[in-house]
Amino acid sequence: MHIPDGLLPNAIMIGTNVAAVGVTAFALARIDKNEQRTLVPKASLLTAAFFIISALRIPMPPPLNSVHLLLVALMGATLGWLTFPALIVGLMLQALVFGHGGLSTLGANTLMLGIPALGVHFLFQWARSRQLSGRPLGVLSFVGGFLGVVIAVLLFYGTVIGTLPAEINVELERQATGLLALSHLPIALIEGIFMVLIVAYLHRVQPALLNLHPKQVK
Amino acid sequence: MTALTLTDLHFSYPAVPVLQGIDLQIEPGERIGLIGPNGAGKTTLFHCICGVLAPTKGSVELFGRPVLPGRFHPEVGLVFQYPSDQIFSPSVYDDIAFGPLNMGLPPEEVAARVDQAMEETEIAHLKERAPHHLSGGQKRMVAIAGIRAMRPQLIIYDEPSANLDMRARRSLIGHICASSETVIVSSHDLELVLEVADRVLLLDEGRIVAEGDPAVIMGDQALMLAHGLETPHSLHPHAHVPTAEPHKH
Amino acid sequence: MTALTLTDLHFSYPAVPVLQGIDLQIEPGERIGLIGPNGAGKTTLFHCICGVLAPTKGSVELFGRPVLPGRFHPEVGLVFQYPSDQIFSPSVYDDIAFGPLNMGLPPEEVAARVDQAMEETEIAHLKERAPHHLSGGQKRMVAIAGIRAMRPQLIIYDEPSANLDMRARRSLIGHICASSETVIVSSHDLELVLEVADRVLLLDEGRIVAEGDPAVIMGDQALMLAHGLETPHSLHPHAHVPTAEPHKH
Amino acid sequence: MSGSHLHEQGIDTYAHLKSPLHQWEMRLKIASLLLLILAFALVETVWLLPIMFAITLGIYALSGLPFAFLRSRLTVPGYFILALVIFLPFVAGTTEMATVGPLTIREEGLLQAGLIIGRFFCIFTTAIVLFSTNTFLNAIRALRGLKFPDIMADMVLLTYRYLFEINTLFSTIRTAARLRGFQGNLFAPNTIKTVTSLAGHLLVRSYEQSQQVYTAMVLRGYGTDGAKVYHQKPTTADYLKTALTLITAITLFVLSQVLT
Numbered sequence: 014m015h016i017p018d019g020l021l022p023n024a025i026m027i028g029t030n031v032a033a034v035g036v037t038a039f040a041l042a043r044i045d046k047n048e049q050r051t052l053v054p055k056a057s058l059l060t061a062a063f064f065i066i067s068a069l070r071i072p073m074p075p076p077l078n079s080v081h082l083l084l085v086a087l088m089g090a091t092l093g094w095l096t097f098p099a100l101i102v103g104l105m106l107q108a109l110v111f112g113h114g115g116l117s118t119l120g121a122n123t124l125m126l127g128i129p130a131l132g133v134h135f136l137f138q139w140a141r142s143r144q145l146s147g148r149p150l151g152v153l154s155f156v157g158g159f160l161g162v163v164i165a166v167l168l169f170y171g172t173v174i175g176t177l178p179a180e181i182n183v184e185l186e187r188q189a190t191g192l193l194a195l196s197h198l199p200i201a202l203i204e205g206i207f208m209v210l211i212v213a214y215l216h217r218v219q220p221a222l223l224n225l226h227p228k229q230v231k
Numbered sequence: 232m233t234a235l236t237l238t239d240l241h242f243s244y245p246a247v248p249v250l251q252g253i254d255l256q257i258e259p260g261e262r263i264g265l266i267g268p269n270g271a272g273k274t275t276l277f278h279c280i281c282g283v284l285a286p287t288k289g290s291v292e293l294f295g296r297p298v299l300p301g302r303f304h305p306e307v308g309l310v311f312q313y314p315s316d317q318i319f320s321p322s323v324y325d326d327i328a329f330g331p332l333n334m335g336l337p338p339e340e341v342a343a344r345v346d347q348a349m350e351e352t353e354i355a356h357l358k359e360r361a362p363h364h365l366s367g368g369q370k371r372m373v374a375i376a377g378i379r380a381m382r383p384q385l386i387i388y389d390e391p392s393a394n395l396d397m398r399a400r401r402s403l404i405g406h407i408c409a410s411s412e413t414v415i416v417s418s419h420d421l422e423l424v425l426e427v428a429d430r431v432l433l434l435d436e437g438r439i440v441a442e443g444d445p446a447v448i449m450g451d452q453a454l455m456l457a458h459g460l461e462t463p464h465s466l467h468p469h470a471h472v473p474t475a476e477p478h479k480h
Numbered sequence: 481m482t483a484l485t486l487t488d489l490h491f492s493y494p495a496v497p498v499l500q501g502i503d504l505q506i507e508p509g510e511r512i513g514l515i516g517p518n519g520a521g522k523t524t525l526f527h528c529i530c531g532v533l534a535p536t537k538g539s540v541e542l543f544g545r546p547v548l549p550g551r552f553h554p555e556v557g558l559v560f561q562y563p564s565d566q567i568f569s570p571s572v573y574d575d576i577a578f579g580p581l582n583m584g585l586p587p588e589e590v591a592a593r594v595d596q597a598m599e600e601t602e603i604a605h606l607k608e609r610a611p612h613h614l615s616g617g618q619k620r621m622v623a624i625a626g627i628r629a630m631r632p633q634l635i636i637y638d639e640p641s642a643n644l645d646m647r648a649r650r651s652l653i654g655h656i657c658a659s660s661e662t663v664i665v666s667s668h669d670l671e672l673v674l675e676v677a678d679r680v681l682l683l684d685e686g687r688i689v690a691e692g693d694p695a696v697i698m699g700d701q702a703l704m705l706a707h708g709l710e711t712p713h714s715l716h717p718h719a720h721v722p723t724a725e726p727h728k729h
Numbered sequence: 730m731s732g733s734h735l736h737e738q739g740i741d742t743y744a745h746l747k748s749p750l751h752q753w754e755m756r757l758k759i760a761s762l763l764l765l766i767l768a769f770a771l772v773e774t775v776w777l778l779p780i781m782f783a784i785t786l787g788i789y790a791l792s793g794l795p796f797a798f799l800r801s802r803l804t805v806p807g808y809f810i811l812a813l814v815i816f817l818p819f820v821a822g823t824t825e826m827a828t829v830g831p832l833t834i835r836e837e838g839l840l841q842a843g844l845i846i847g848r849f850f851c852i853f854t855t856a857i858v859l860f861s862t863n864t865f866l867n868a869i870r871a872l873r874g875l876k877f878p879d880i881m882a883d884m885v886l887l888t889y890r891y892l893f894e895i896n897t898l899f900s901t902i903r904t905a906a907r908l909r910g911f912q913g914n915l916f917a918p919n920t921i922k923t924v925t926s927l928a929g930h931l932l933v934r935s936y937e938q939s940q941q942v943y944t945a946m947v948l949r950g951y952g953t954d955g956a957k958v959y960h961q962k963p964t965t966a967d968y969l970k971t972a973l974t975l976i977t978a979i980t981l982f983v984l985s986q987v988l989t
Binding site for chain 1: 763846853878881883889924936937942
């Protein structure tokens with residue numbers, strides 16, 4: 014699910030790139046310089062790990078056959094604001110080394126995954142402030158994983174369909190977007206369950222991973 | 232019936248031959264030491280025996296039945312070189328139960344096997360711990376317990392003493408010697424091989440170049456040297472090792 | 481001037497004492513072997529010497545100057561146990577150049593140092609390679625070259641022979657013996673320690689419990705046993721190792 | 730259950746040829762070709778497509794890269810974009826051109842689909858030239874010279890370095906799981922649980938390794954700001970190529986504005 018080069022009209026292409034760069038700069042500026050350095054290897058190796066995990070095919074009944082995890086919620090929960098630089102790096106490597114995605118649409122793809130990830134980050138920050146654990150944390154994780162996919166899918170199809178020529182019937186557009194999003198419900202469910210289990214796993218084995226949030230510059 | 236029979240076993244990656252015709256018979260209960268330099272083909276051999284890799288030629292037979300690549304063969308267990316590559320569950324108990332659960336055993340049977348495997352490896356007190364927080368020696372024992380719980384008749388140990396300190400190594404040796412399964416141990420730790428193996432195989436460039444009594448094979452200085460190995464000190468008490476070769480500058 | 485002086489060095493994690501008062505002087509050019517069970521505090525000691533960890537008490541002095549935690553001290557180099565953790569650049573050349581570049585050296589000097597380090601470790605042919613394609617022995621040498629290119633006066637090797645086959649181990653021993661720097665080697669491979677060290681330290685529970693001539697310390701069976709170690713076979717030619725302890729069931 | 734198969738071929742395979750594009754100073758090359766890519770992306774009329782194709786194919790021919798390489802890289806993303814726009818000629822627009830069975834082909838939709846595919850082809854091909862006519866490492870070095878933030882460049886290099894390592898680790902763990910009977914069956918109740926454990930384990934291992942990597946980096950002076958990046962000095966030929974590309978990009982942009 015990547016927006017390829019060539020698809021986006023001028024304004025959207027420029028706007029999304031500017032916005033993605035802006036959010037990334039903002040994310041980096043929030044972290045003090047020394048802290049940034051300690052976070053570079055962590056963010057990099059985790060980005061590599063996310064990349065590998067997201068390539069894993071999980072078997073599904075036909076017609077899906079198999080699905081990939083999107084991992085936006087997990088990225089948000091572990092990397093917080095660093096999700097943006099991590100996504101730019103990951104998507105850049107994906108475009109350059111493996112030829113998936115695109116260069117001119119780097120910004121759009123980063124936003125598409127980064128916005129839901131950031132939402133989950135806020136959700137988890139709230140959970141941390143309430144010191145949630147056990148079942149409530151599980152529910153929250155499921156909601157995060159599920160909504161992460163739904164929002165990313167809506168953003169994707171919204172962009173793809175919404176940017177096509179205006180001569181298409183608006184009502185038809187809305188219906189198509191809804192229908193396509195609906196067809197991703199099983200994936201959102203899987204991702205929700207995955208999120209519940211993996212948060213429990215990390216919580217038990219390496220809780221620091223769920224709390225990577227850098228100190229902010231005062 | 233032999234425990235393991237390899238007949239003319241070949242394995243190649245595209246254009247890279249790894250195993251070049253291995254014939255081998257191992258009797259039930261035997262403990263085999265496998266030695267040889269890195270790149271000799273040991274790991275590939277193990278993967279063929281376990282059915283992870285399909286031989287390009289030849290056959291593998293385990294307790295009279297052919298090994299089908301891609302199938303699950305609980306009668307053979309492989310203990311990986313790095314325990315962290317093998318233990319991934321969030322608790323020691325879950326990890327050891329992983330194999331028995333996949334075998335479709337009933338819950339009481341699973342529990343009984345896990346308990347027994349933990350007792351044999353003396354890790355019952357670690358049951359609830361996360362494997363990630365254990366010491367190297369403990370992780371090794373958890374990995375072994377995870378294999379033992381499947382009750383394999385053949386256990387393959389790949390460099391089992393790597394990264395262990397002497398206490399952990401000693402208890403590992405005790406464990407291997409006390410077990411009654413057929414065992415294959417590959418190691419650069421020749422003293423360990425000497426202590427546990429009944430028979431030793433020397434593998435180099437995908438071929439078994441020598442096999443026989445461990446003390447005889449490993450005591451043969453010319454043979455060992457020809458394959459990048461050194462005679463273990465305990466077989467070679469009087470002549471001190473050559474001091475390091477002069478370094479080229 | 482000593483190469484390294486540790487005075488009453490303490491280090492604790494909250495509520496967990498690791499180093500409990502270490503006093504040590506190492507002369508320039510000495511080669512020290514550090515032995516002891518896992519968990520004795522070896523890695524923590526190294527991190528204090530390099531300035532990665534700040535001692536909770538006591539001091540570290542390197543060639544007459546105090547080590548300031550958090551600062552860059554190119555005069556000491558640490559060779560990690562796992563080379564993959566240490567070779568973090570995407571090519572061998574870039575990796576070796578990393579240290580010299582951070583020292584702010586001019587490009588010709590960087591190039592000259594990288595070339596020399598590659599020559600000393602005999603890896604010039606690997607220059608353009610990606611680290612993940614190298615063998616264990618090659619990775620070890622690349623890691624060493626990355627340290628040597630900074631021209632440290634003290635090099636610390638943490639389990640350098642782990643996971644090496646005998647050929648690679650032998651060439652590593654040759655390399656260590658041929659170098660003129662002050663060296664500290666920690667290893668469970670006591671035969672290696674015996675070959676390279678002038679003096680040996682036995683560390684246990686954060687204290688140096690014995691030090692002296694390698695053959696004398698490691699030949700003292702009672703001492704070694706008391707700290708979970710075994711006398712190396714080459715010092716102990718006549719009595720064969722006890723066969724494995726009976727296994728408890 | 731199967732995983733990724735990372736292939737490195739492609740990225741540095743043709744980095745050592747000696748074409749005019751290979752011999753173009755990296756910083757200037759990146760800046761120029763990125764501007765050209767931007768100009769392509771901004772084109773909003775099909776009438777410029779022939780010119781764009783000519784420019785793109787000209788650059789590709791000059792680069793000395795084999796056309797089979799382009800074809801192999803284009804296949805997957807090509808089908809993907811085709812799938813996204815294939816319905817356009819049937820639903821978008823009011824001018825009916827032809828009828829195929831129950832479907833009506835409309836002019837506006839057809840033109841729009843053509844434009845999208847054309848832009849995709851030109852951008853994609855130019856990006857391939859940009860990153861295949863030099864090693865990946867040199868490209869990152871040059872990016873630093875173009876004020877790409879150091880922290881991001883460090884992340885790109887480390888992610889790239891450990892991608893392959895972590896991939897190998899992942900396939901080893903999966904082999905270990907298979908050897909203990911994990912089939913990855915859809916209907917086995919433990920499939921999702923096991924996948925989660927494998928993924929969690931991979932993350933924990935990566936995290937632990939990152940701490941070692943950080944220590945190793947600091948011990949070799951990471952963060953001392955002592956390092957300087959040295960670039961080769963551009964020649965007159967470099968400047969000429971740059972000027973030519975910039976003029977092309979600007980002309981294209983102006984034409985596109987005039988024609989739209």
